[in-house]
Amino acid sequence: MDAPTAAFFSSCVHCGLCAQSCPFFVETGDPKYTPIHKLEPLRRLWEQEFTLWGKLKVRLGFSQPIDDALLEEWEPLLYDSCSMCGRCSLVCPVGNDIQAMVRKTREGMVASGHSPEGLIAASVRAVNTGSPMGLQWKTLDVQIGHVESASGLTVPIDQAGADYLVLLSSMEIINFPEYLEAIAKIFAHAGVSWTLSKDCFEATNAGVQIGSKDIAAVLVRRVVDAAVKLGVKNVISPECGHAYTGIRWEGPNVIGQRYPFKVFHIIEVLDQLRADGRLRTEGMETDRLSMHDPCNLARKSGVIDEQRRLMNLVAEDFVDMKEHGKYQWCCGAGGGVSSNERAEELKMAAFRRKKAQIEEIRPDRLVTMCATCRTQLEEGLEEYTMDIPVVGLTEMIAEHLVEDAPPTAAAPVKEGAPS
Numbered sequence: 001m002d003a004p005t006a007a008f009f010s011s012c013v014h015c016g017l018c019a020q021s022c023p024f025f026v027e028t029g030d031p032k033y034t035p036i037h038k039l040e041p042l043r044r045l046w047e048q049e050f051t052l053w054g055k056l057k058v059r060l061g062f063s064q065p066i067d068d069a070l071l072e073e074w075e076p077l078l079y080d081s082c083s084m085c086g087r088c089s090l091v092c093p094v095g096n097d098i099q100a101m102v103r104k105t106r107e108g109m110v111a112s113g114h115s116p117e118g119l120i121a122a123s124v125r126a127v128n129t130g131s132p133m134g135l136q137w138k139t140l141d142v143q144i145g146h147v148e149s150a151s152g153l154t155v156p157i158d159q160a161g162a163d164y165l166v167l168l169s170s171m172e173i174i175n176f177p178e179y180l181e182a183i184a185k186i187f188a189h190a191g192v193s194w195t196l197s198k199d200c201f202e203a204t205n206a207g208v209q210i211g212s213k214d215i216a217a218v219l220v221r222r223v224v225d226a227a228v229k230l231g232v233k234n235v236i237s238p239e240c241g242h243a244y245t246g247i248r249w250e251g252p253n254v255i256g257q258r259y260p261f262k263v264f265h266i267i268e269v270l271d272q273l274r275a276d277g278r279l280r281t282e283g284m285e286t287d288r289l290s291m292h293d294p295c296n297l298a299r300k301s302g303v304i305d306e307q308r309r310l311m312n313l314v315a316e317d318f319v320d321m322k323e324h325g326k327y328q329w330c331c332g333a334g335g336g337v338s339s340n341e342r343a344e345e346l347k348m349a350a351f352r353r354k355k356a357q358i359e360e361i362r363p364d365r366l367v368t369m370c371a372t373c374r375t376q377l378e379e380g381l382e383e384y385t386m387d388i389p390v391v392g393l394t395e396m397i398a399e400h401l402v403e404d405a406p407p408t409a410a411a412p413v414k415e416g417a418p419s
């Protein structure tokens with residue numbers, strides 16, 4: 001218990017605005033899924049131990065003690081019905097960061113041995129094999145072979161002194177190998193110096209999702225060690241929202257150290273290449289396209305205009321959803337929900353909010369920039385029999401590059417800018 005937590009519970013005015021922002025509550029209508037209710041174990045702890053009234057209630061027997069039975073009852077609420085999307089935090093009139101409190105409560109859950117099997121298994125695999133899906137370098141090596149023979153390009157591996165270390169997500173390697181090919185094509189086209197690392201290719205952080213600072217620190221440290229070993233100036237987080245916030249915003253705090261490199265999401269790098277005139281594209285998509293903004297990228301990190309400027313390069317009929325960017329609705333799969341089989345039904349229920357947004361504008365295709373969102377969008381659209389393909393933005397840009405154009409001369413690396 002700390003001052004922000006105490007301030008949180010004493011300042012909540014019970015207005016219910018957070019409830020109207022949560023896709024899990026809005027789509028189920030079940031009051032147990034209101035954001036503030038998910039924090040009940042933490043609230044009760046605060047009340048019982050830090051308020052006079054709470055202490056009195058315990059003495060009089062009016063307040064149930066926090067025991068294993070209570071934590072077991074609350075575990076599904078904290079892990080299955082919260083994608084850590086942060087929409088509730090955005091609307092709270094007293095500025096309470098509810099999703100940060102969900103994370104804090106998850107930390108207590110992990111410490112007391114109450115977490116979903118799927119997330120525990122993913123965390124163990126991430127620590128032991130380097131990937132939450134248990135994927136090893138040899139699998140990526142096979143994908144690299146396919147990319148090289150399809151593109152005629154060489155994928156650089158362990159290139160000391162490269163400007164960029166490119167990280168991937170296991171889901172991307174397995175479900176969307178075209179992402180790596182797109183990166184190889186775009187960086188060859190723009191003359192970007194980059195590399196993969198055999199020591200660390202995974203960008204996601206299962207420790208952040210389950211709520212274990214120890215596991216999170218091990219996984220962040222692995223990225224830092226690989227980047228330092230290769231002497232890179234920048235690290236690129238792939239098309240994955242939570243990987244980006246994990247490594248960029250939370251990483252330095254969990255290891256208690258500033259990085260000797262900068263971190264970018266791939267979309268930020270592509271937009272900078274665009275601004276520098278190093279993305280020469282041709283042709284335009286002519287069908288009606290719309291976009292799903294990943295919560296971690298748009299709402300939590302403010303990366304909103306970058307993807308739209310890139311869309312303008314290649315799409316002539318782009319239409320935004322009514323609530324987009326900072327106020328977009330979550331797809332329902334983040335925060336470890338997609339790794340938690342028990343949450344499957346709720347995940348699809350939460351997706352109905354996104355479905356309603358899509359139905360309002362009826363696009364021919366959707367574009368996004370997160371492998372987890374993309375998988376959830378594909379599964380959700382199939383579940384609700386909506387025939388709308390989903391595309392990754394990086395791949396779409398790669399498809400429009402002017403072929404056989406000589407690479408733009410690489411400018412000297414400026415600190416914090418694509419080089």
Ligand code: SF4
Nearest residue numbers: 022082083085086088
């Ligand atoms: S972070 Fe998102 S999913 Fe979690 S309680 Fe808040 S609005 Fe609901």
Ligand code: SF4
Nearest residue numbers: 012013015016018092
């Ligand atoms: S929006 Fe903020 S003040 Fe209102 S109920 Fe939720 S946490 Fe409390």
